[in-house]
Amino acid sequence: MTDRATAWGPASLSNLGPGFDALGLCLTGLGDRVSASRTDAPGVTVTGPPSLPTDPDRNTAARAAAHVLTQSGLEGGLALEIKKGIPLGSGVGGSAASAVAGAWAANVVLGSPFTKPDLVDAVLEGEVAASGSKHGDNVLPALFGGLVLTSPSDPTEYRHVDLEDAPEIAVLIPHVEVLTRQARAVLPETVPHRDASAQAAELAFLLDALRAGDWLEVGRRIMRDRLAEPHRSTLVPVYDAVKAAALEVGAAGCALTGSGPAMFALPSPDADAETVLEAMKAASLDGAIDAHGWVARVDPGGVRTLDA
Known part of the structure; x- marks a missing residue:
């Protein structure tokens, strides 16, 4: 384990036209940073810009990190610090970027017990804080990178799609x-x-x-x-x-x-x-x-x- 870890959650495009709720593409150049630290007190606490909720149930990074913490079975808690690089309500996966960065930072500071596929449930849970339900078209490409096809009815069903010579x-x-x-x-x-x-x-x-x-x-x-x-x-x-x-x-x-x-x-x-x-x-x-x-x-x- 480590005392502190910082993760980068990248921006993403979703839908790509007719792929409503089903397609997402991970992008370079913009993202959120989430740092996680172990605490003796149980649960997850959050600090970040005033625009973000600090209630762990309403914060995408905290909700995802809490899921990782619970699944790890380890005692204690986590303190998260969020630095937003993606404007809220912008359409390039700002809530998803925080969710995946929160889950990944939590995973690393807990000793990396989980692989990326193991974190799918956690990042989908994080998205619930933003939209009220689980959607994979931003969080899954932000988690895995590249292009991801996911089922709107069950986003735990997904496929990574290889791309050839993608343009800028x-x-x-x-x-x-x-x-x-x-x-x-x-x-x-x-x-x-x-x-x-x-x-x-x-x-x-x-x-x-x-x-x-x-x-x-x-x-x-x-x-x-x-x-x-x-x-x-x-x-x-x-x-x-x-x-x-x-x-x-x-x-x-x-x-x-x-x-x-x-x-x-x-x-x-x-x-x-x-x-x-x-x-x-x-x-x-x-x-x-x-x-x-x-x-x-x-x-x-x-x-x-x-x-x-």
């Missing part, structure tokens, strides 16, 4: 807060059969393109969602303008990620991700909404220890 990705976060619960509330409870069947086909085509490394086709397919994005895009006032700007300068595709407001764009082979990002920023500013972003790569490793 332009990621923009307009300064509009969209909370997960709010974004779920705008979705219809039922959808027409034709939309459900079309969505299944689009996801199949998207997965095939991802496996084949056909990123031009991936770009086309991420814009074919019928279930979530048509409704959630209304929560982002600059959605249409940002998407149009990205496509105009050479993006192969542009879509919301997760609940939004974040949007991501895949450059076509003859386009530059930085140019696409700058066009997306400018479009948001033209719509009177400030925004920031970065050019990301696929993070193949997921959560990791920064020090121990």
